[in-house]
Amino acid sequence: MRVKVLRVGHEALLIEVGSGEEVAALHAELVRLRAAGTLGVVREIVPAARTVLLDGVEDAPALAGRLPGWEVPPLVPAAGPEVVIPVRYDGPDAAEVAELWGAPVAEVMGSVAFRVAFCGFAPGFGYLTGLPERFHVPRRATPRTAVPAGSVALAGEFAGVYPRSSPGGWQLVGSTDAVLWDPHRDPAALFTPGTRVRFREVGVWSGCGGCGGRGGR
Secondary structure: OOEEEEEOOEEEEEEOOOOHHHHHHHHHHHHHHHHHHOOOOOEEEEEOOOEEEEEEEOHHHHHHHHHHHHHOOOOOOOOOOEEEEEEEEEOOOHHHHHHOOOOOOHHHHOOOOOOEEEEOOOOOOOEOOOOOOHHEEEOOOEEEEEEEOOOEEEEOEEEEEOOOOEEEEEEEEEOOOOOOOOOOOOOOOOOOOOEEEEEEEEOOOOOOOHHOOOOEE
């Protein structure tokens, strides 16, 4: 893995890599090393689409010198906590996406082991990777001015769940009552980087049951 390390102020480093898969592997390794006490003092490790930001670095120059020579092991797909999200496939774009895929949306979504690659856009929104390339779908040509909270959506290589009502241009294929963001919960976000996500189809249903916890089924 080739990395480019950029200094950001006095206490932060921005690490650029070549792909989302490399970001996932690097993020997992950094989290592991920090937990083991061999990374040094780093307050925050924040992945994005092609970068990982290290903030609150005690000795940024020394760590910047170490990083380019690292050997980062491949990501273990089964690592990380798991969240199961009950979902109704009742989204307004579900039929169009199913036609594009040539398969029922519930069948495809239920077969994929998703992973939270990074978070952004709104508190609690996670960008979920794992969709095979043949199931990537384009964003809508015209975004909606209001997408309901709990909408299960697709755009490009990503899936996601809107934590609150907001404008959005993703394809809406389903809905869930899962609470994606709760400031009174620890952690507040149900989706955090590295979390594995499974979508489980349900029918007429109210409440989230065990989906607010980790690994509930």
